[in-house]
Amino acid sequence: MRLLLRVAAIVLLAAVTVPGYGANGGSGVVVLEVADAIGPATSDYLRRGIESAAERDAELVVIVLDTPGGLDSSMRDIIKAILASPVPVATFVYPSGSRAASAGTYILYASHIAAMAPATNLGAATPVPIGGGPGSGPDKPGEETDDDAAPDPGSAQKRKAINDAIAYIRSLAELRDRNAEWAETAVSKGESLSAEAALELGVIEVISNDIPGLLEAIDGRTVTTEFGPVTLATAGLTIERQLPDWRTRLLSVITNPSIAYLLLLVGIYGLIFEGYNPGAIVPGVVGAICLLLAAYALQLLPVNYAGLALIALGVVLMIAELFAPSFGALGIGGVIAFVIGSVILIDTDVPGFSISLSLIFSMALAGGLLVFAILAVAIRARRAPVVTGREEMIGDIGEARTDIAETGSVWVHSELWNARAATPLQAGEKVRVLDLDGLTLVVERYNEEG
Known part of the structure; x- marks a missing residue:
């Protein structure tokens, strides 16, 4: 709730x-901040931020980055926006202690300026298996989070994914004239670099302690956008932080x-x-x-539709138990299908893009409690005495309303019934029901003394 x-x-x-994109005009530096896994929301934020900066004729876009990785589709959308931007884009791994792992490494390589703060790192761009199990298919290039992970080259599918990722990051490195050999190593062996090592190997251009220092360091540099060379004039420019909108x-x-x-x-x-x-x-x-x-x-999101189908099946089976009690067969089967479907629903291991197991088991527990409640009601109903029908009438006590020689009338269950008796009865005598013959009760005299 x-x-x-x-x-x-x-x-x-x-x-x-926050005011909408494009609310303010004029040249300056637009700062976009990312401090989470790369996903659909991040992609939307950065793409619209870059477009807004172009509309306002900004001098530079600075992406302040701290990410463990992210979804491949979102990463590629961001890179396409950077490559197509008429405004130069600088990606700055900041503040100290941040990282640009996996998808962040690709974004850093795609940017016109690559910069890092001291005590930051990048790399670990190896594709990882979907679901995290050994031998399973690989995820997309951006979906890597374990800095120490090394690929298992055993399967053809995994090799294809690694080769695709290598070709992609090499193309970005060659476009920006950065170290393509190390980029390949980051994918094939999952290696990472500190900021100082990255500068020494030609992976980045600048190490800076803050954004004003970065703007001073890159002032006068010439970068190439899709629309041609641009000489940066960034020293002393106004910095505008553009926060995510609603x-x-x-x-x-x-x-x-x-x-x-x-x-x-x-x-x-x-x-x-x-x-x-x-x-x-x-x-x-x-x-x-x-x-x-x-x-x-x-x-x-990367959804496994088999998981979605299992969740729907599980819910239907648990609801069916309400209307067609099967003493647990439908309900328990529904809980099992629900749990399995929930676990496999999201088809990636990227941090921040998995369903909380505590939430899954809480929902499954609620469904299980519902099933057991239904079972308890069904068992109690089976053991309860009959309160309607022929069986419930037999043994009931009533009163003769007329004299009964062979047939007459009796009052039983607040209803007037035709009745017959083996021995004559007088009106007002208590009677006990022995049997039900169609719509006629078979009765006898009731002796209260036993």
Whole structure:
């Protein structure tokens, strides 16, 4: 519920957040800050920031970077925006202690200026297996997070992914006249470099303690954009930090796999409850909104559709247990399918792009408790005495309303019944029901003394 409230709060605050892109004109330096894994929200933020800087005729875009890696598709979108930018882009690994691992290394190589602060590092750009298991297929080039990981060249699929990543980063190195041999090593062997070593090997151009120092260091340098050479005049320029706006922050929230997963479940359950309670309205409205948000978020993420199908199957089986009790067969099967589907739903090992196991097991526990509650009710119902039908009538005590020689009337269960008796009975006598013959009760005199 707190996650849903967070999403709603971001939407409601849309009108009072940071001014939109392009709100201010004039030349200067635009600073964009990334301090997380590279994902759809990061890609949207950087691409629109670069476009905004071009519209405002900025002198330079500085991407302040600290990332463990990220999604390949998002990384490539960012690199395409950098390569197509008429405004030079400097990527600055800052502050000290930051890193540009994996996807960050590719972005650094693609930038017109590559800079680092002291005590930072880059590298470890080896593709890693999807799901993290040995022998499984490789992930995309940007999806590497373990600085010490070395590739296993055993499978042809993995070799193809590594060769593709090597060719990609070499092309970026050659475009920017940087060290292509080390770039290949960063992919093939997962090596990393400190800032000082990177400067010495020609991987970066500048080491600086802060952004003003970086602007002084690169002043007068000539870089080549898609539109031709540009000589930088950056000393003393105004620095404008462009923070993520409401759209980027909303995208960041809903593309968090745990939140997208929660939205998916709320959407499914909301529509199911609306279907079984037509006219409730609120579950249907909330469910539809959450399901659409989840669909939008999941199409931006590396989703395993087998996992999605298993989650849907698990929910359907658990709901089916409510309406067709199978003494646990449907419900337990649903919980198992739900857990397996949830674990394999997101098809990557990139930090920040996996579903929290605690959330998965919390949802599975809730489903399991529902199943066991249904089982308890079903077992209690089987053991409860019969309260309707023929079996419930036999043994009941009533009262003769007429004299009964062979047939007459008796009052049983607040109803008037036809009755017959083997011995004559008088009106007002207590009777016990022995049997039910069609719509006629077979009764006898009831002796209260036993």
